[in-house]
Structures are given as C-alpha cells and as structure tokens.
C-alpha cells in the first residue's frame with residue numbers, strides 16, 4: 270500500500286481521495302478549507318496543516334485544484350518537502366501551457382510528473398469510474414496506474430507532458446459543441462410540432478446520435494435520467510463548461526489553430542451565464558437557445 274498526499278478536497282477531490290483510503294492506502298490530506306479536511310478525516314484520512322506537510326514522505330502526490338495558477342502555486346509550495354522520485358499527479362483541468370510548465374518544474378526537482386485530468390464528474394468520482402487521460406513519462410504512468418485503477422474505470426496514456434490536458438480540452442470542446450447541437454435540434458423539433466419523445470427515439474438511433482442526446486438528453490422526460498430531469502441542477506455546471514471551452518480557445522490560439530465552432534460555443538456559454546445560466550447544468554443552455562433571436 271502506498272503513502273499518498275492528496276491536496277484539494279472539493280467536489281471531485283474528496284470522493285477520489287476517499288476511494289484511495291477505502292482501498293487501504295495511507296492518504297494524508299490538505300485543503301485551504303478546514304471543513305473539507307474534517308470530512309476527509311471522517312472518511313479515514315490523515316489531516317495535515319499545510320500542503321508541504323502533507324507531501325513529506327509521500328510516494329504519490331495528487332492535486333485536484335481549480336485552475337492552472339493555483340496548481341502551479343501549490344506545486345511551488347510542495348517542491349521543497351517532496352521526496353525525490355515521488356510521482357506528482359495533477360488531476361485538475363488546467364491550461365496546457367501551465368501543465369507543461371508543471372512538468373518542467375517538477376522534473377527539474379527530481380519528481381516524476383503526470384498531468385491526469387478526468388472525465389466522469391462527481392458521480393464518477395464517487396463511484397470510482399472516472400476516465401483518466403494522462404500525459405508524462407511511461408515509467409511514471411506505470412507506477413501510478415494502480416492508483417488510477419482505484420479511482421477510475423479507464424486510464425489512457427496520451428503521450429508526453431501536457432497531452433492529458435490536451436485530450437481533456439479537445440473532448441470537452443466537442444462536448445460543448447455537441448450539447449449546443451443537441452439543444453438546437455430538440456428546440457427546433459418543438460417549434461416544428463414534434464414531440465420530445467419522437468425526436469429522441471429517432472435521433473438516439475440515427476446518425477445524429479451522440480452522448481449529449483443518448484446519455485445526457487437536455488430535455489426532461491426522455492432518455493436516461495439526466496440533470497434535465499432534476500431541474501437542471503449540475504451535473505456539470507455551465508461555469509465549468511465555459512472554463513473548459515476557454516481553455517480550448519487559449520490552446521487553439523497558442524497553437525495558431527482556428528476552431529470556429531469551439532469559439533462560438535464559448536461565446537454562447539458566456540451569454541447563457543450572463544443571462545440565467547449561473548449555477549445550472551450545462552445542458553440548461555437549451556432554455557437560452559429556445560429564446561435566441563434569428564439574425
């Protein structure tokens with residue numbers, strides 16, 4: 270069993286760390302919010318009074334933090350106390366440039382860095398069925414694989430440092446675009462007098478089928494249960510979708526590459542958030558699109 274330090278015990282981090290503790294690993298935790306540490310202790314983890322103290326002596330250091338600047342700040346804080354040869358795994362969704370910088374800094378300090386963002390949301394974190402997309406050296410990946418297998422159902426080694434984040438933002442850009450497409454299809458179907466059930470039955474078994482329709486339908490009452498059936502409570506919040514679409518646009522700009530639909534999806538999510546999207550699931554953008562004016 271491994272000595273694991275886990276930093277960032279929010280909606281995702283706490284259940285992920287809990288699964289590691291339940292599997293018998295020693296998990297030392299830190300979060301800037303004291304209440305999060307209290308919950309982790311109740312789930313069998315050991316509290317630390319700082320990130321630096323949590324990582325001391327740990328074989329694996331896992332971070333699950335809000336964004337790139339915070340992930341880099343925490344990395345700088347823990348480096349002096351981390352054991353040489355420890356595998357440092359950042360599971361946060363952050364920009365590709367920060368992820369590459371984290372690899373450089375941690376590698377120079379003698380650590381084995383991995384970027385390992387996840388897909389699957391809070392439900393997947395609790396159930397231990399997340400998908401991990403991992404960037405970094407193969408030997409570090411092989412060492413960390415048993416931990417990924419506790420926290421997730423599928424782990425893909427995507428390539429060098431930063432490639433996990435690259436995979437994540439490409440996937441989520443496509444998800445944002447496809448959700449808007451699904452919402453447009455269902456709202457047009459409504460205008461044309463088609464029932465949501467008929468639209469679902471056809472689209473979900475035809476060439477328009479996709480995860481946003483088949484698994485996470487933005488219309489209530491049809492398909493498997495989704496946030497639409499729970500008054501659009503997240504789920505995956507519209508703010509997080511806007512964050513990920515922003516990261517994909519940043520990466521596209523840095524790569525000198527045009528992603529016009531990704532750019533448009535970001536603009537639509539920002540407008541939705543300004544109107545009434547804050548705190549709602551990302552599929553609730555169907556309400557915004559129902560009232561959009563034709564130009």
Ligand code: NAD
Pocket residue numbers: 276277278279280281282299300301302305320333334335336339343360361362363387388389390391504505506509
């Ligand atoms: P969250 O805001 O619930 O959790 C972040 C945690 O980090 C908080 O508990 C916060 O107190 C802590 N934190 C912030 N700064 C810190 C610091 N300097 N030191 C220690 N702890 C600090 O966010 P979340 O929903 O758990 O998401 C975490 C990451 O996972 C984000 O990058 C997000 O984009 C990504 N993600 C979220 C989901 C989701 O459905 N929530 C899905 C996939 C990926």
